[in-house]
Amino acid sequence: NSGLSSHYYDRICPEALPTIKRVVEDALAQEQRMGASLLRLHFHDCFVNGCDGSILLDQTPTIDSEKNAAPNANSARGFEVIDKIKDEVDKVCGRPVVSCADILAVAARDSVVALGGPSWKVRLGRRDSTTASQSAANANIPAPSMNLPALIKNFEDQGLDEEDLVVLSGAHTLGFAQCRNFRDRIYNETNIDPAFVSHLQTICPQVGGDSRLAPLDPTPNSFDVKYFSSLASKKGLLSSDQALLDGGETAELVLKYSGDAEEFWEDFAESMIKMGDIKPLTGNRGEIRNDCRKVN
Ligand code: HEM
Numbered sequence: 275n276s277g278l279s280s281h282y283y284d285r286i287c288p289e290a291l292p293t294i295k296r297v298v299e300d301a302l303a304q305e306q307r308m309g310a311s312l313l314r315l316h317f318h319d320c321f322v323n324g325c326d327g328s329i330l331l332d333q334t335p336t337i338d339s340e341k342n343a344a345p346n347a348n349s350a351r352g353f354e355v356i357d358k359i360k361d362e363v364d365k366v367c368g369r370p371v372v373s374c375a376d377i378l379a380v381a382a383r384d385s386v387v388a389l390g391g392p393s394w395k396v397r398l399g400r401r402d403s404t405t406a407s408q409s410a411a412n413a414n415i416p417a418p419s420m421n422l423p424a425l426i427k428n429f430e431d432q433g434l435d436e437e438d439l440v441v442l443s444g445a446h447t448l449g450f451a452q453c454r455n456f457r458d459r460i461y462n463e464t465n466i467d468p469a470f471v472s473h474l475q476t477i478c479p480q481v482g483g484d485s486r487l488a489p490l491d492p493t494p495n496s497f498d499v500k501y502f503s504s505l506a507s508k509k510g511l512l513s514s515d516q517a518l519l520d521g522g523e524t525a526e527l528v529l530k531y532s533g534d535a536e537e538f539w540e541d542f543a544e545s546m547i548k549m550g551d552i553k554p555l556t557g558n559r560g561e562i563r564n565d566c567r568k569v570n
């Protein structure tokens with residue numbers, strides 16, 4: 275038990291959660307992809323020394339910003355939306371009582387809901403870190419080149435099991451990846467559908483075009499099971515996605531979820547809560563930041 279509670283803001287600031295939801299919905303009305311980007315921010319926060327808002331800190335002489343780590347640089351997005359949420363929430367609460375780490379967790383949930391996915395009760399009361407670690411971000415955020423044993427180990431190090439790995443990878447039902455992250459797969463791997471390869475090679479050349487985008491599944495704005503059914507037909511975009519079919523237990527889960535949206539929803543919600551419970555700062559550890567980009 276991490277000490278978090280879904281009722282944490284009920285009395286301190288009952289308007290906090292509706293305010294987060296409103297700003298997330300406004301942002302998604304501007305750009306649907308933002309839902310994917312916000313979901314990913316929470317993941318990249320939690321995997322680096324726990325869900326403590328560390329990913330939001332800008333570089334300074336004393337902050338080793340995670341924004342510059344390889345998995346985040348020119349890739350993590352949505353920071354302006356988090357700033358906007360923090361602004362509005364602090365206004366409606368009258369003072370800064372909602373942590374940036376909690377904002378990330380709620381914005382991730384609200385994004386999934388807005389794109390047609392399941393809802394869950396977000397456990398709250400995380401406090402914000404006063405440090406960040408670029409090296410920890412590089413070491414702990416999984417890379418798309420990882421094989422299945424490496425992915426399993428990476429999740430295990432966070433207290434997450436093989437089912438969490440498969441179902442949370444299902445977040446790739448949303449959003450996009452850049453050519454540089456799937457080039458090796460489409461030019462060198464063989465466990466990939468040939469027509470899918472031809473199409474992707476038109477988007478992603480062997481040389482150049484590093485930041486060109488392809489959707490992670492055929493419906494990148496819809497929280498459905500197409501991610502899993504695509505894996506079953508060798509149309510996973512990232513090497514790490516397709517790798518889930520390489521193991522007995524993980525392959526079985528992929529096939530189960532590909533035909534059972536309800537099961538995917540239920541297990542995704544459960545694993546998101548589990549991920550959100552990774553090493554939160556509570557009690558008098560950490561702080562409630564005034565500005566998500568800076569320590570107080
Ligand atoms: C299992 C290991 C994982 C690996 C290796 C991985 C890797 C990646 C990579 C390389 C991208 C594309 C980034 C870019 O090209 O800019 C991406 C995108 C994304 N990832 Fe993952 N990821 C993993 C797990 C997760 C998890 C657990 C979540 C959330 C629960 C998640 C959510 C997302 C989302 C939503 C996007 C799309 C973001 C956007 O369009 O802005 N990923 N991931």
Ligand SMILES: [Ca+2]
Pocket residue numbers: 446447448491492493494495496497498499500501
């Ligand atoms: Ca989808």
